[in-house]
Every structure is written in structure tokens, then in C-alpha cells.
Amino acid sequence: MAKNRKQILLKSRPPGEPSPDNFELVETEVPAPGDGEVLVRGIYMSLDPYMRGRMREGKSYVPPTELGTPMPAGVVGEVIESKSERFAPGEIVEGLLGWQTHGVLPAKDLRKVDASLAPISTALGVLGMPGMTAYFGLLDVGLPKAGETVVVSAASGAVGGLVGQIAKIKGCRAVGIAGGPEKCAFVKDELGFDAAVDYKAETDLKAALKAACPDGIDVYFDNVGGTILDTVLTQINFRARIAICGMISEYNLEKPDLAPRPTRALLVNRARMEGLIVFDWAKRYPEGMKAMAGWIKDGTIKFKEDIRDVGLEGAVEAFLGLLKGDNFGKLVVKIGEEI
Amino acid sequence: MAKNRKQILLKSRPPGEPSPDNFELVETEVPAPGDGEVLVRGIYMSLDPYMRGRMREGKSYVPPTELGTPMPAGVVGEVIESKSERFAPGEIVEGLLGWQTHGVLPAKDLRKVDASLAPISTALGVLGMPGMTAYFGLLDVGLPKAGETVVVSAASGAVGGLVGQIAKIKGCRAVGIAGGPEKCAFVKDELGFDAAVDYKAETDLKAALKAACPDGIDVYFDNVGGTILDTVLTQINFRARIAICGMISEYNLEKPDLAPRPTRALLVNRARMEGLIVFDWAKRYPEGMKAMAGWIKDGTIKFKEDIRDVGLEGAVEAFLGLLKGDNFGKLVVKIGEEI
Numbered sequence: 001m002a003k004n005r006k007q008i009l010l011k012s013r014p015p016g017e018p019s020p021d022n023f024e025l026v027e028t029e030v031p032a033p034g035d036g037e038v039l040v041r042g043i044y045m046s047l048d049p050y051m052r053g054r055m056r057e058g059k060s061y062v063p064p065t066e067l068g069t070p071m072p073a074g075v076v077g078e079v080i081e082s083k084s085e086r087f088a089p090g091e092i093v094e095g096l097l098g099w100q101t102h103g104v105l106p107a108k109d110l111r112k113v114d115a116s117l118a119p120i121s122t123a124l125g126v127l128g129m130p131g132m133t134a135y136f137g138l139l140d141v142g143l144p145k146a147g148e149t150v151v152v153s154a155a156s157g158a159v160g161g162l163v164g165q166i167a168k169i170k171g172c173r174a175v176g177i178a179g180g181p182e183k184c185a186f187v188k189d190e191l192g193f194d195a196a197v198d199y200k201a202e203t204d205l206k207a208a209l210k211a212a213c214p215d216g217i218d219v220y221f222d223n224v225g226g227t228i229l230d231t232v233l234t235q236i237n238f239r240a241r242i243a244i245c246g247m248i249s250e251y252n253l254e255k256p257d258l259a260p261r262p263t264r265a266l267l268v269n270r271a272r273m274e275g276l277i278v279f280d281w282a283k284r285y286p287e288g289m290k291a292m293a294g295w296i297k298d299g300t301i302k303f304k305e306d307i308r309d310v311g312l313e314g315a316v317e318a319f320l321g322l323l324k325g326d327n328f329g330k331l332v333v334k335i336g337e338e339i
Numbered sequence: 340m341a342k343n344r345k346q347i348l349l350k351s352r353p354p355g356e357p358s359p360d361n362f363e364l365v366e367t368e369v370p371a372p373g374d375g376e377v378l379v380r381g382i383y384m385s386l387d388p389y390m391r392g393r394m395r396e397g398k399s400y401v402p403p404t405e406l407g408t409p410m411p412a413g414v415v416g417e418v419i420e421s422k423s424e425r426f427a428p429g430e431i432v433e434g435l436l437g438w439q440t441h442g443v444l445p446a447k448d449l450r451k452v453d454a455s456l457a458p459i460s461t462a463l464g465v466l467g468m469p470g471m472t473a474y475f476g477l478l479d480v481g482l483p484k485a486g487e488t489v490v491v492s493a494a495s496g497a498v499g500g501l502v503g504q505i506a507k508i509k510g511c512r513a514v515g516i517a518g519g520p521e522k523c524a525f526v527k528d529e530l531g532f533d534a535a536v537d538y539k540a541e542t543d544l545k546a547a548l549k550a551a552c553p554d555g556i557d558v559y560f561d562n563v564g565g566t567i568l569d570t571v572l573t574q575i576n577f578r579a580r581i582a583i584c585g586m587i588s589e590y591n592l593e594k595p596d597l598a599p600r601p602t603r604a605l606l607v608n609r610a611r612m613e614g615l616i617v618f619d620w621a622k623r624y625p626e627g628m629k630a631m632a633g634w635i636k637d638g639t640i641k642f643k644e645d646i647r648d649v650g651l652e653g654a655v656e657a658f659l660g661l662l663k664g665d666n667f668g669k670l671v672v673k674i675g676e677e678i
Contacts, residue, residue, distance in 0.1 A: 061607050225602055244602045256599035263583045267614035268400050275606035
């Protein structure tokens with residue numbers, strides 16, 4: 001049989017910053033679905049910071065990616081062959097297909113994508129995992145109240161841009177932290193945040209944050225960790241909530257970074273720091289999807305996609321750039337043609 | 340007028356470990372109460388780790404003690420003169436009198452002590468601030484559920500000993516961390532904890548904790564901070580709660596200690612870390628007092644006091660020892676005779 005499927009496998013585990021050598025592009029046979037399974041041809045593949053964690057050995061919230069298997073990824077694609085009555089060829093679906101052009105998944109692990117709501121690629125962003133992360137993470141862990149100040153890092157990113165906009169919808173002051181004047185202008189002028197702080201340009205991040213948050217910080221939605229988190233902690237208010245969603249600035253460290261413990265700031269302010277992972281809200285995704293789709297439809301929420309038309313072959317370079325903050329908006333690789 | 344009042348004033352702020360030079364014993368006149376005020380003669384004075392924080396300048400949950408004024412302390416004493424109809428001479432009361440043999444407080448800042456419940460010194464411990472800290476901190480922040488494992492540090496101390504016993508009442512496995520075989524035996528044999536870990540004796544605290552907590556840690560009530568906290572974080576369970584009550588191991592550091600950030604452990608486990616200060620439950624003290632008094636009366640809860648009959652003059656030495664863990668049970672200095 002022809003080897004018509006491309007896959008990118010994890011070849012080795014980087015101790016620090018990953019390089020192209022950690023990945024291997026292979027061509028294999030397109031698999032056939034078994035009973036209850038569906039063969040999907042990928043069109044858009046999501047690249048997300050969490051993938052760096054899967055390259056690492058050791059305990060996390062899911063097992064690490066095994067060497068010699070494809071990296072994990074959410075993919076939007078076309079049903080090619082279905083052995084499930086729930087899906088028919090030609091339908092657009094989304095699921096954790098991984099870094100490959102074709103893959104087989106159990107029907108229960110796929111969801112249909114409604115192309116009438118928004119471009120199908122958004123099933124990887126605002127109407128997908130990042131959207132649900134922002135929605136449930138901010139509302140259920142951040143617990144923002146009208147009049148409070150909400151700060152979010154990686155504010156021009158897939159999750160951060162939505163967090164700030166949902167904060168505005170809830171009547172909060174939204175302050176974004178992002179890298180570079182272009183991203184900061186986007187966050188403020190396009191997404192409607194009240195203020196943006198350029199962590200790359202500011203020599204005194206503490207003073208810049210203080211200027212952007214004159215009433216202190218009530219909610220911090222953290223995507224980056226590191227010294228930005230440490231700085232935010234110096235300015236939290238009584239009963240502040242710190243939602244820990246990610247720590248992209250730390251993912252490539254060979255050894256954990258050392259920092260002052262956050263406990264004194266938490267104690268003095270009776271503040272709370274809590275980790276969140278979107279899967280925990282899986283049963284409530286319909287609620288989140290409905291809210292996000294409504295806000296998109298009426299124009300309340302804007303989003304930016306960074307779609308790279310580079311094929312699966314270009315995924316490694318795009319992913320390595322993502323870890324450095326090279327993307328601008330939700331990073332998606334186009335790995336196949338739309339229908 | 341005769342200078343019959345002794346006071347210990349804060350003379351200077353230590354950058355690191357305090358010494359007797361930071362304090363000054365003075366003799367002054369016994370003050371007279373104004374309208375609505377009460378003159379109290381101290382009998383028992385509480386010494387607590389939080390007092391180290393008041394010696395420090397800078398933002399905390401209450402302003403620092405000013406130089407040249409008495410150190411703060413809860414005191415149980417006798418009403419000598421009252422300009423309030425709520426109190427009469429000879430009554431036993433408790434209030435934040437400070438490090439002095441006599442003091443005047445507004446009547447609203449005093450509470451009557453019921454000597455029929457327990458020895459009056461317990462108004463500084465199990466029926467006072469430490470008791471309320473353990474009760475509300477564990478139940479409202481730790482949120483223990485039957486069958487879970489609750490770990491508490493400074494487990495033989497005023498708060499820690501109660502936390503473990505309340506955890507047992509709630510059907511949890513209670514594990515104490517304490518320093519030395521005597522304290523560990525007390526925690527296990529007298530207070531009824533399921534296990535005790537001697538942090539001074541263990542060369543591998545991680546392994547010792549693991550042995551004491553075979554099902555992992557669901558609640559950590561932290562009184563000490565530092566590397567013990569770091570170690571506990573390696574063994575927390577899904578949705579663990581970490582109640583930050585104190586960090587005595589860090590109070591004397593001139594610069595904050597550096598440690599790996601706790602955020603990865605919080606994220607992977609969707610765990611929560613939250614600071615607590617007992618004053619926030621002031622309106623619910625009657626509920627807590629009623630519960631604690633009931634458990635003392637029926638023998639469910641035991642407590643240990645470390646009463647030093649050394650007069651106010653001995654308070655400095657006792658306090659410096661407290662910061663090193665020299666006390667065994669709730670530390671109280673007897674500064675005057677009982678009626």
C-alpha cells in the first residue's frame with residue numbers, strides 16, 4: 001500500500017530548548033478504521049505551549065508522549081472513512097489526531113465542527129480548547145467581579161486575548177502583558193483591553209504594572225510563569241485570585257528556576273493561587289461553546305489566528321517559534337486543503 | 340505617681356534573627372482608663388510566631404509595631420478599674436494588651452473569659468486565637484473530607500496540634516511534622532495523630548513523608564514554609580488544598596529564600612494554595628469557640644501549654660526560643676499572679 005501519510009514523531013527528549021533534531025518526519029501507510037472508528041484527513045493542526053510538557057518524561061496530568069510516536073495535537077479535518085454511524089465521509093470534525101496528515105480515532109473522541117459559526121480553524125482556537133480554557137479558567141478560577149482589575153499574560157495569544165475580552169464583558173478593568181509594541185497595540189486597540197504592558201520593553205516591570213493597575217490586581221490569569229508572575233505577586237489585592245494556566249517561560253528550563261516563594265504575598269493578602277486544566281470542564285463545554293459562539297456572532301469578542309500554510313513539514317519550525325513567542329494570535333498549521 | 344508598670348518596647352528592627360538588644364524593658368506609670376475604657380493587670384501573656392512579622396517594616400496585614408512602643412500580645416488579665424458598664428473590677432478578660440504588666444483598652448476590644456470552661460490561660464490558646472486559627476483555617480480553607488490525608492507542620496504547636504485533632508474528628512488521616520522525638524511522640528501518642536515525621540531527624544524528608552502518607556497529601560496546613568513546604572508540594576494529590584498559615588522557618592531571613600516555584604505542582608494537580616489570617620473569621624468566633632469548648636469538655640481534643648513562670652522580664656528569652664522551636668505546646672508567659 002502507498003505510504004501516503006506523513007507523521008512527525010518525537011525522536012528524543014530535549015533537556016532544555018527543543019531543536020529540530022528532537023523530531024522525525026516519516027511517511028507511513030494511511031491506516032484503516034476499525035469498528036466504531038473514523039479515518040480523518042487533517043486540514044488544520046493546532047500548536048500549543050502544553051505540547052512542550054508532553055516531550056518531558058515524568059508525572060504530569062497526562063502521560064508523556066512516547067518516543068517514536070506522533071506528537072499530540074488537536075486537528076480539524078475531513079472524515080475520509082467512517083465505521084461509526086455518528087460520522088459520514090465529507091464531514092468536518094475536530095479531535096486529538098496528533099502531528100500527522102491522517103489518523104484514526106474512535107468516534108467518541110471526535111466532535112463535529114459547525115462551519116456556519118466561524119471558519120473551521122477556530123475549532124482549534126476560540127471555539128476549541130483555548131476558548132474553553134479562557135472561559136472556564138477565568139470565570140471559575142479567577143472569579144472576576146465587576147470593577148476588579150484582571151491581568152493576563154501572553155495577552156495577544158490564543159487564551160490570553162480571550163481572557164481579557166471576557167473580563168471586559170464582566171465589567172472588569174483588563175490589563176494585558178505581551179511582548180513587543182505590535183502585540184501591545186493589538187491587545188489595546190483591537191481587543192479593547194484597558195491597558196497593555198510590554199514586558200520586553202519595560203526596564204521596570206513593577207512600575208509599569210503599577211501604572212497600568214492603579215487599584216492593584218484582583219485576578220491574574222497566568223500563562224507564562226517566571227519573573228512576570230513574581231512581579232505580579234508584589235501587587236495583588238486582598239483576596240486576589242491567581243489562576244495558573246501555563247508557564248511558557250519555564251518550559252525549556254533544564255532545572256527549575258528559583259524564585260522567592262509566593263506564600264508571603266498569599267498570606268498577607270489572603271490570596272489564592274490555583275492550577276487549572278481545561279479538561280476538567282469537559283462536561284460543561286457546550287455551555288462554554290454557546291457563550292463564545294454568541295459573543296463571536298455579535299462581534300463582542302474578537303480573535304486573531306496565525307495560520308501558517310507550511311504543511312505538516314513546517315510544524316517543527318512553527319512550534320519552536322511558538323515557545324519563543326514568535327506567533328501572533330492562535331498558532332495553526334495548515335496541513336491539508338479545505339474541502 | 341509610682342512607676343509600677345513594666346513594659347517591653349521594640350527598640351530596633353533586626354534584619355535577621357532578633358536578639359535581646361532589639362528590646363528594652365522600661366518601668367512607667369500605670370495609666371488611668373478614660374470613658375469606655377478598662378485598666379487591665381496582665382496575668383498570662385501569649386507569645387506567638389506572628390510577632391516576628393510585627394518587628395518588620397513594610398506592608399503586611401497590619402501595620403508594624405512602632406519603635407519605642409510595646410510589642411503586641413494577647414493577654415489574659417484582671418480588670419482593675421473600669422469606665423465601662425460592660426466590665427467590673429475583678430473580672431477576667433482577654434485582649435491585645437501587648438508586652439506589659441498593665442494596660443488600658445477600650446471595652447469593645449476585650450472579651451470576658453469563662454473560667455469554668457478551662458484554665459484561664461487557654462483563652463490565649465485552644466480557646467483563643469490559635470484555636471480559632473486551627474478551626475477556621477482547617478475547615479474553611481483546607482476543606483478536609485473524610486478519608487483524606489491532612490498534613491500539618493509545627494504539629495506539636497498551639498495551632499498544629501489542634502489542626503491534626505480536628506482533622507481526625509472529620510475522619511481524615513492526620514500526619515504531623517515536628518522537630519525531635521519528644522514532640523513526635525506527643526503528636527502521635529498523646530494527640531492521636533496517625534503518624535508523625537521528625538524533620539530534624541529525617542535525612543530524606545521526601546521518603547519519610549511518603550511513608551507517612553501512602554495515599555498522598557490532600558490538605559497541607561502550613562505553619563513553617565521553607566523547604567518543608569517545597570517537599571510537601573512534591574506529594575500533593577489532585578485538587579489538594581494548601582492552607583498558608585505561617586512560615587516560621589522564613590521569618591528571620593534577611594532576604595527571601597529562593598525555591599522552585601510551586602506553580603507546576605499546582606497546575607499538574609489543579610491544586611490550590613491560599614493564605615489565611617484568623618481575624619477574617621472574627622464574626623464567627625462564637626461558633627468556633629462553642630465547638631472547641633465542646634471538644635475540650637468531652638475530652639475529644641487535648642492541648643498542651645508551655646507556661647513559663649518568668650514574669651514579663653523573661654518574655655524576650657522565651658520569644659527568641661519560640662522562633663527556634665524551643666517551646667513545646669502553646670507558649671505563654673506568666674506575668675502576674677492569678678486572683
